[in-house]
Amino acid sequence: MTLIAAEGLDVRLGQTTVLTGVTLQVRPAEIVTILGPNGSGKSTLLRALLGILPASGGRVLRQAGLRVGYVPQRLMIDRSLPMTVRRFLSLPQRCSDAQATTALSRVGLPGVDAQQMTDLSGGQFQRVLLARALLADPQLLVLDEPTQGLDQPGEAAFYRLIADVRETTGAAVLMVSHDLHVVMAASDRVICLNGHICCEGTPRVVSNAPEYRALFGLGTLGALALYQHEHDHHHDHGHDHGEGHHHHGHGQNHGHGHDHAG
Ligand SMILES: Nc1ncnc2c1ncn2[C@@H]1O[C@H](COP(=O)(O)OP(=O)(O)OP(=O)(O)O)[C@@H](O)[C@H]1O
Numbered sequence: 001m002t003l004i005a006a007e008g009l010d011v012r013l014g015q016t017t018v019l020t021g022v023t024l025q026v027r028p029a030e031i032v033t034i035l036g037p038n039g040s041g042k043s044t045l046l047r048a049l050l051g052i053l054p055a056s057g058g059r060v061l062r063q064a065g066l067r068v069g070y071v072p073q074r075l076m077i078d079r080s081l082p083m084t085v086r087r088f089l090s091l092p093q094r095c096s097d098a099q100a101t102t103a104l105s106r107v108g109l110p111g112v113d114a115q116q117m118t119d120l121s122g123g124q125f126q127r128v129l130l131a132r133a134l135l136a137d138p139q140l141l142v143l144d145e146p147t148q149g150l151d152q153p154g155e156a157a158f159y160r161l162i163a164d165v166r167e168t169t170g171a172a173v174l175m176v177s178h179d180l181h182v183v184m185a186a187s188d189r190v191i192c193l194n195g196h197i198c199c200e201g202t203p204r205v206v207s208n209a210p211e212y213r214a215l216f217g218l219g220t221l222g223a224l225a226l227y228q229h230e231h232d233h234h235h236d237h238g239h240d241h242g243e244g245h246h247h248h249g250h251g252q253n254h255g256h257g258h259d260h261a262g
């Protein structure tokens with residue numbers, strides 16, 4: 001049983017072919033995370049799956065009547081316009097007070113109804129976006145970089161929340177993330193995208209694979225490998241315990257040197 005699927009999906013935007021031959025499925029109650037460098041087509045893939053963008057080749061299949069909660073990567077909110085959380089939850093679709101209350105407590109923000117959106121912290125703001133997406137009682141949550149702007153503890157807390165929401169609502173989650181550390185713990189499956197699917201698998205299986213070590217297993221160096229690799233051909237797998245030995249001066253090392261092989 002599949003909620004949503006792509007089969008050999010191609011997407012062209014203007015003159016550019018952004019996605020080629022993407023095949024994937026999301027099943028009920030699964031948490032699937034898409035990783036990939038900027039411009040690799042992650043948001044485009046989500047939008048094509050949701051039917052916001054047309055396929056130029058292949059096809060997208062959605063279960064009939066599928067209820068989706070979508071949080072786009074960029075939200076056009078006029079920061080100068082006063083708006084309470086309660087009002088925001090009723091846009092674009094009206095919801096009852098009871099629904100708003102339920103959604104807000106589900107994301108751990110009971111009682112913020114009357115607060116101004118602009119007064120929320122980054123983490124609270126992202127939770128309100130999630131609460132709004134939950135109003136449709138979705139079978140599938142589609143979240144495009146839901147932890148943008150959060151610090152690492154905030155991010156970890158948000159992923160715990162997503163796992164909790166999946167647990168209580170049974171909704172499947174398809175999300176885009178850049179955080180290689182928390183993603184592996186929070187996902188049933190990870191898909192690495194770069195215009196096409198480079199690799200994918202369960203964290204458990206993949207974490208012992210050389211491809212995983214090359215892509216995700218070396219802390220920030222793993223992130224670097226991910227961002228540099230372009231195709232699913234050869235990766236250099238020679239750095240099994242290489243932490244601390246490979247400083248290439250890439251200027252992106254944020255010091256998260258712990259291994260994440262668990
Ligand atoms: N309307 C458009 N017309 C032409 N090209 C576009 C259009 N929208 C996006 N693109 C291009 O499609 C590619 C993929 O964009 P997309 O937003 O899907 O990437 P992404 O993986 O989500 O990136 P990021 O990590 O920055 O969010 C980019 O090269 C982008 O320039």
Ligand SMILES: [Mg+2]
Pocket residue numbers: 042043044073144
């Ligand atoms: Mg994007």
